[in-house]
Amino acid sequence: MKVLRQNDFWLGVGLSVFSIWYLVVAGQIRRGATHPVDVGPRALPLIYGSLLLILSIALIIRTILEARKTAEEGESAGLPLKSVVTAGLAVAYAWLIPRLGFVLSSTALLLCTTRVIANKKYNYWLLSLTYLVLSLALSFIFSRWFYVQFPEPLLDALGV
Known part of the structure; x- marks a missing residue:
């Protein structure tokens, strides 16, 4: 409450x-x-x-x-730890996008947010793969259909 x-x-x-x-x-x-x-x-x-x-x-x-x-x-009214960590992850995501690119930053954000919010254990390898595919699909859809280019400095450095 x-x-x-x-x-x-x-x-x-x-x-x-x-x-x-x-x-x-x-x-x-x-x-x-x-x-x-x-x-x-x-x-x-x-x-x-x-x-x-x-x-x-x-x-x-x-x-x-x-x-x-x-x-x-007598009930305490402190800010829940999950909310603070999630807000910190959003700030870290904004900082990481220009450095790692949309795909890797989004994959990391989704994985870390799932780890913080979820109450049960997941197969994190499968989740990582799922989030990577999701981020790649979103990047492809936005770049090909909507003509919105996300920053991808690692791919640019590799010449991809």
């Missing part, structure tokens, strides 16, 4: 940031109506952004109040 509350908190923070950005962009829409009483094209986006901001702040406040109540009851 405490993980759900932490997710609610971070969802509230993210939605608050998004709604503030949305309100700034919506505020830049030119007024279409010439009469002060007429509703222009920016009225509805401003209403939606304001409602989103109000609800996201309410979500943050509710989550904080529940966390205080939980703390008073």
